Amino acid sequence: MISGRSDKRKEQYDVPLELPSTFSFSQSSLQSYVNCPRRFWLAYVEQLTWPALEVAPYDEHEQQLRRGAQFHQLVERAEAGLPRELLRQGLDYPLDEWFESYLRHRPADLPSENVEVERVLSVPLAVDAGRSRLAARYDLIAFGGDDENRRVVILDWKTNQRATRRSFLQQRMQTLVYPFVLVEASAGLPWGPVSPEQVEMRYWFTVAPTEPVTFHYSSDLHAANRAKLEKILNEILRGERQADFPKVADTEENRRRFCSYCVYRSRCDRGIGAGSLEEFDEAEFPDSGLEDALDFTLEEIQELVF
Template identity: 30%
Template sequence: MKAEIDSPILTRLSQGQLNILENCPRKFQHIYFEQLGTPVSPQQQEHLTWGSRFHLVMQQRELGLPIESLVKEDSQLQQWVTALVNAAPDIFTKNWETFREAEHCRTLNVAGYLLTVVYDLLIEDETNAQILDWKTYPQPKKSQWLAQDWQTRLYLYVLAETTDYLPEQISMTYWFVKSQPSPQKLTFTYDSVKHEKTRQDLSELLSRLTMWLERYNYDSIPFPQIPVSTNRCLDCSFAVRCQRLVESGMKGNRNVLINLADIEEVSI
């Protein structure tokens, strides 16, 4: 008999979970209900560890705490922190008239789900609010991909819903710290039209989640799979479990390690 899930895991939903849910509901089931992990190569694990250290250094720096002990044995880490500060002096110049906070967490209750965001750095003044996010993977070739990612959409949406700022007064900037020859940025502005579109898409996605969850709990019906024709199963670590290797006629070993850009960064 299937143990009924009272949804403690789903009470809180992050952008990473929304991305997986939208891209493949069955994968969402495997990870968050069945607690199945996805393989990470040693190289990817090293990258994740370095990214966590970079975020910690940036948080410590913003708090005015010493960072020497964190960077003394990693000259590259010090190099990238310095490069980022030099590339964006305006956002690192503190002004007593602004509110600033690193690792700023906000939550928003929507349809019974607690949507949670953590901003690497939030800067607010009387007229504008900026969300800053540090990325330690290469800048994507198409900015449209990042514009549609739930991190961008959810981060902007939650800030607009939980403050008095109009959508037009809010922006989000990603800084790709390892870009050459210096860190590069992508800034996404916001407006009321985008805000309403996100509201509608979020409502539809959460409604489907509620339906799939009820069917899974009470009728043991698995979350739906995406069509084989999408070709997303080729590099998925659950392809065998979902019997997609057979359905797709795939032969030989495939690379089923996760993509770094799909990993949700862990808050400090």
């Protein structure tokens, strides 16, 4: 259940499942659970800090995370209408190139009636007597059209070293959670409601700005996503102890894909060295740089009660 938790409990390894009262599920925490239930337990229930690197070399990874955050901030300011010349001033490589790519290749077909950036939405789910919420932070939501031709595009800016494959993105919790939360929340928004058929999710990459990856949404997908989300949340909320959150199977592939990029690997006896940045894909572990991804603040969340 979701409730308050004491510091004493936090220090223990085997404690009944308690999530902070402000906790909202997100694509990051759910992806973490899907990748490895034990990681979800350690990161989100125990909130256990562990002295290890996620990715090596650390400095370079940190720099990439910082540049990614700076790019998002630049785009947010550009979308808010700040003069381009002002925003260009003092930009170093590769931010200068990324920003020019954004200016040249921002999708021309985005609806323009209503554009929102860095919006956080949160909706209740029909589990745990409606106490559990699912939240999403959107880089950009573009809405337009009349009742018959209404269109909403969710855009996510990606600054990865490589463009993520479509087949891989299709399996990501982000591709499921973002349109789901938007449709559920849309009845409470000034420009809503929208039906699933009116929504599309688009990933835009700084390394491939002319090749965004688009997923169209539908009522069938929405129903399937609801069932999947409720199943995962019920599974999580049924868990009571660490033992209910098993480690991902110990295979060579899982060690390479998950454990080598997870700070808990020495605690789990899954190796010592951090995975290499060269092979790292942030879509695999969206809560990389965990301290930023753990939670949403209450102020950020647009509370929507139905």
